[in-house]
Each structure stands twice: as C-alpha cells, then as structure tokens.
Amino acid sequence: MQINFAAAIFLFLGSYFPLSLILAVQDVKATSWAQPLCSSIVFWSKCSLPSLENPGIAWTLLGVSALSLIFFLYALRYFGGQHEMEIEESKTIPNDLINYVFPYVVSFMGLDLGSTGKTLGFILFLAWMFLISYRSGQILMNPLLLVAGWQLYEIRADIEGNKRQLRALSRQPVHPKQRLSSCFIQGIYVLSKPK
Template sequence: MAVQDVKANSWTQPFCKSLSFWKDCSLPALDNPGLAWSFLIATALSLVFFLYTLRHFGGQHEMEIEESKTIPNDLINYVFPYVVSFMGLDLGSTGKTLGFALFLAWMFLISYRSGQILMNPLLLVAGWQLYEIKADMEGHKRQLRALSREPVHPKQRLRSCFIQGIYVLSKPK
C-alpha cells in the first residue's frame, strides 16, 4: 500500500545521490504519509507479534508421528484475497480507505469464524509448513493438520498446541 502512495515525481528521483549511502539517501515522498506509515507500522508490528506468539506456544500434548505429508497448496489458496485487497487503493480517498478497512475486518471475521485464522500466506515466507499427519497422541491414533517450522518425519516425538482446529508443533524441551 505504501508503494501505491508514493508521489509521482518521487519515481523519477534517485534513491541515493552518491555512494555515501547514509548521507545522500532518502525515502520517496508519500501523498498520505500519516496513513501509509501507520498501516506499514501496524502491519510490521502485527507480523512480529504473530510470529513471536506462534514460535513460543508451549506444547500441551506429546505425540509420536507415524506418517506426514506436506500440504503446500492450502496456504497459497489464502493469498488471493489478500492480493486482491491491495489493488488500486488510494489512501487519499476516505471512502476507499474506509472500504479497505471494512474489507479487512470482514476478512478477519471470516478467517476467524471458519477456524482458518492461522492460514496466513506470510507463514510460508517465515518458514512454516502445513502438514497432514497421522500421530499417536497419548495412546490414541489421530489424523490431523498441523503447522511446523521444522520438517516433520515418522518416529519423531513432538509437542503440540491445538489452536482453531490446527496443531502447532514444536520439539520437546
């Protein structure tokens, strides 16, 4: 969104005027810097908080993996609504900005109510993978979907935390 808000004349100016990187470099000017920076900072803070929280879930149950296979396409299917929402947004137009905020609120509500809140396309970038696994959890055989930052292999013992229908896996400590 911030790139869409760059002033037209900023595209013709060089990013750095010389090789002295810190002295002669400047960011492009924005048409609506307050909103653009607010969205950018809110997004960055949300992403850092989300990834921090996801990495620090303590596993409540221990399981032994019997079978595992990756599900790469499931996360990609959630990318398209996010991409569509960023096309043609004019932060200078109050109606379009409020419409965008309403769209994001609806996307959040739909994701939350459908139990797919963890299906964020940025998880792929951060190294997380979605798996379909068969596991033995406390003597019960289960087939489930799980997110893991580490590769999941048979005979591996992992801890898990159950969040909205998806297990978040971690190595035992």
C-alpha cells in the first residue's frame, strides 16, 4: 500500500514536533527569561507563557507539527492487518535517524524565525527532506515512533506459505512462533495482534 501524499505530509511534519519546540524556545524574548512563569502559588491564577519574538511563525510551526503528530499516532494505531504471518526469527534494528538529525543541527546554527530568507530556506530544506523520504519509501522511519513505543524489527516470517525476510514496525515485542497480522505500507510491514 502506498501512503496518500497528504497523509505522508502529516506523518513527516509530526516527526518534527520536537524541532518546533526547540525553535519556539529559541524564539523566546530575552526579557521573558527573567520573569517567572507564575507569580502566585495557585498555578492557574496568575500564569503566563513567555513572550516570543515571532509568535505567528513559532505558534504556527508548533501547532501544525503537534496536530500532525496526533494524526500520525492515531492513524498508525488503526492500520488494519491484511495478512497473517508466523514469525520465525526477529531482531530489533536501529531506526535510521540521520534524515532527522540534519534539521535539528540547522536549528542550532542560528536559524532566526524573524529572518524571512532563513525561515523560507529552512522550510525549503524540510520540503526537500520530505520528498526524499517519501520517494524512498522511508516516511514511516520516524524517531518519535520509539518514544511512542514502536520498534523496528528485521524478521523472517511465513506469510501464507511464503517465507520472507522483511522489515516491520511493531508496538509490542515480536518473538518467534508468534502469529501476527500485518499491513504492508511503503516497503514496511506494520504488525498488530490478530483480531
């Protein structure tokens, strides 16, 4: 199954939620760091968020990536199993993080959300990273999956009488002799317990 282009954009943007948090923190005005978040013991009575230099861009990036992350985690839970497989061997493999490291490095190299040229250049860079991830079938290789409890496995399995070596994502541990349902999405099997 090929992921719909619009859904792939959401999946990609959701993976950069931590980056949007980093950029928002870097955009906090210097005067806000000297002020307390809450001026009262009662938490909700007199609390305010720090002021941002570029609130429109910072809040937009944060909001879009947060909604995309929620959509991503929701969608991943509901991929239905199309085939059953019996696991013969499994081993965890590290998630490919290199595609996600570059934008984080860029954020610490002086990205100023107030500079239109730098911000548009960064957005262009992310668009290029998205196209590479989407075309290479690596859109599901998302480091936030590890945080959400998903793990990437290399497994050998029997799928309806055919023995295959494959990569799979699973939220629960994968062990030999286990029977699981699978959904094939852009070169990766998403595993779940049979219903």
